[in-house]
Amino acid sequence: MAAVDYLERIPNNVNLKADRRLLRALEEWHPKFLDWWTEMGPLGFQAREVYLRTAISVDAKGWAQFGYLRMPEYRWGIFLAEPEPGRAINFGDHQGQPAWQEVPGEHRGTLRRLIVTQGDTEPASVEQQRHLGRTCPSLYDLRNLFQVNVEEGRHLWAMVYLLDAYFGRDGREESEALLQRRSGDRDKPRILGAFNEPTPDWLSFYMFTYFTDRDGKYQLAALAESGFDPLSRTCRFMLTEEAHHMFVGETGIGRIVQRTCELMREHKTDDVRTFDGIDLRTLQRYLNFHYSVSLDLFGSEISTNAANFYTMGLKGRFEETKKDDDHRLKEATYVVTTLDGDRVVTREESALTTLNERLRDDYIADCARGVARWNESIKRHGIDVELTLPHRGFRRAIGSFAEVRVSPDGRIVSEAEWDARKHEWLPTEDDKAFVQNLMRPVVEGGKFANWIAPPARGINGQPIDFEYVRLA
Numbered sequence: 137m138a139a140v141d142y143l144e145r146i147p148n149n150v151n152l153k154a155d156r157r158l159l160r161a162l163e164e165w166h167p168k169f170l171d172w173w174t175e176m177g178p179l180g181f182q183a184r185e186v187y188l189r190t191a192i193s194v195d196a197k198g199w200a201q202f203g204y205l206r207m208p209e210y211r212w213g214i215f216l217a218e219p220e221p222g223r224a225i226n227f228g229d230h231q232g233q234p235a236w237q238e239v240p241g242e243h244r245g246t247l248r249r250l251i252v253t254q255g256d257t258e259p260a261s262v263e264q265q266r267h268l269g270r271t272c273p274s275l276y277d278l279r280n281l282f283q284v285n286v287e288e289g290r291h292l293w294a295m296v297y298l299l300d301a302y303f304g305r306d307g308r309e310e311s312e313a314l315l316q317r318r319s320g321d322r323d324k325p326r327i328l329g330a331f332n333e334p335t336p337d338w339l340s341f342y343m344f345t346y347f348t349d350r351d352g353k354y355q356l357a358a359l360a361e362s363g364f365d366p367l368s369r370t371c372r373f374m375l376t377e378e379a380h381h382m383f384v385g386e387t388g389i390g391r392i393v394q395r396t397c398e399l400m401r402e403h404k405t406d407d408v409r410t411f412d413g414i415d416l417r418t419l420q421r422y423l424n425f426h427y428s429v430s431l432d433l434f435g436s437e438i439s440t441n442a443a444n445f446y447t448m449g450l451k452g453r454f455e456e457t458k459k460d461d462d463h464r465l466k467e468a469t470y471v472v473t474t475l476d477g478d479r480v481v482t483r484e485e486s487a488l489t490t491l492n493e494r495l496r497d498d499y500i501a502d503c504a505r506g507v508a509r510w511n512e513s514i515k516r517h518g519i520d521v522e523l524t525l526p527h528r529g530f531r532r533a534i535g536s537f538a539e540v541r542v543s544p545d546g547r548i549v550s551e552a553e554w555d556a557r558k559h560e561w562l563p564t565e566d567d568k569a570f571v572q573n574l575m576r577p578v579v580e581g582g583k584f585a586n587w588i589a590p591p592a593r594g595i596n597g598q599p600i601d602f603e604y605v606r607l608a
């Protein structure tokens with residue numbers, strides 16, 4: 137079961153050839169996906185050989201195979217984690233019943249909506265990163281970008297499989313629509329806010345893969361708890377791919393921090409811009425932006441949608457089965473930080489309606505761990521500056537904080553103070569122009585742009601100066 141069938145046009149471990157109707161639906165969708173990839177996928181480099189990993193089984197150990205291939209030849213396919221025999225629905229009103237192998241009729245619309253929302257983010261991120269290849273800081277980084285891109289493409293396949301296999305004609309229509317919306321398009325935008333923001337430079341890319349892909353981790357983990365077993369199994373396998381994307385983000389920012397500190401020490405100045413480095417203040421402003429946009433992806437602090445997803449058994453908490461409570465939460469409460477008039481307060485609320493906030497809390501704690509690691513690196517260089525996560529209410533567009541202006545340190549500020557100080561807190565036009573100007577391609581084997589340190593090690597045990605992308 138774990139072996140992936142690569143003899144088929146669509147590699148899969150779901151015995152696709154036994155289901156003619158589904159196979160036909162996916163075979164019809166396949167060329168449309170390739171058209172979308174050509175139109176909206178990475179610009180340039182499509183004819184180049186890239187050292188990519190491909191899934192060859194769904195075992196935790198050794199599922200990946202590395203080798204050179206051209207991106208359009210990537211074996212996008214359908215991989216579900218192994219079924220857990222006897223798996224039950226672990227939370228909500230259906231708790232204790234066997235996990236659903238088919239869509240429960242009464243939750244069909246809600247489940248489809250969740251799958252479409254998840255699916256929509258995957259092509260969106262590829263669209264956002266489309267232009268980055270032209271300005272790569274190294275071949276190593278270029279290869280990582282493309283690895284992330286092809287795997288986001290595969291995550292789209294994962295959701296399209298669920299739509300086509302389980303939702304009939306509506307599912308097929310949704311699969312088409314996933315290829316028609318466009319990130320940032322005024323008329324047919326992607327569904328969630330963060331996926332309509334541009335990713336114009338590599339600093340934004342690393343912030344995105346650190347903060348926004350991490351939302352992906354938490355949302356996928358919550359969906360992996362689903363009582364709808366095919367969704368759970370799909371998300372469990374996606375999480376193994378997602379880990380690399382966050383690694384790219386964390387080490388990417390870590391390497392920029394390291395290089396900045398080296399330049400600060402070498403030239404005895406905070407203002408490393410003169411030396412083609414990215415100063416820590418600019419890094420902090422980019423961090424503030426990407427963190428706040430990603431916090432919005434968790435939805436409102438109080439959400440009846442979230443309560444319903446849980447009660448229906450469709451979307452659980454992070455590590456639901458490790459929690460020691462009744463997994464129904466009808467009587468339970470949870471403390472949330474929210475607004476009371478013009479004050480930031482903490483308040484006890486129903487545990488069910490606050491599930492978005494709880495997931496956001498798990499996410500915030502995880503984000504903070506990476507920031508602490510970057511700060512250790514700054515400290516090791518003997519520099520007395522710390523990067524910080526801004527307050528959760530800062531620059532929010534979703535939830536109660538969207539109504540007010542909150543400073544990074546968590547004060548509600550007037551519109552006048554916001555206007556006067558937002559340049560200290562968020563990337564300015566000048567910052568963006570400066571960063572853009574640094575983005576000059578470096579494609580010589582083993583060389584890196586001046587604003588980023590080389591990685592500690594290469595990919596899959598290869599040396600750092602390995603030819604990760606064959607340009608000739």
Ligand code: BYC
Nearest residue numbers: 254257261328329348349352355432433435436439441442
């Ligand atoms: N932008 O009750 P509320 C990833 C809408 S990332 C725009 O507060 P709810 C990846 C919401 O849809 C993970 N709209 O929120 C990362 C609702 O609309 P309706 C993606 C927003 O429903 C990097 C209304 O506001 N996966 O995988 O409890 C690269 C009130 O909503 C936003 C998922 O998101 C927003 N930020 O929760 C590649 C999982 N936030 O119903 C990939 C599936 C809320 O009033 N999605 N709204 O029309 C969900 O679980 C939920 O839809 C959300 C929102 C958590 C997003």
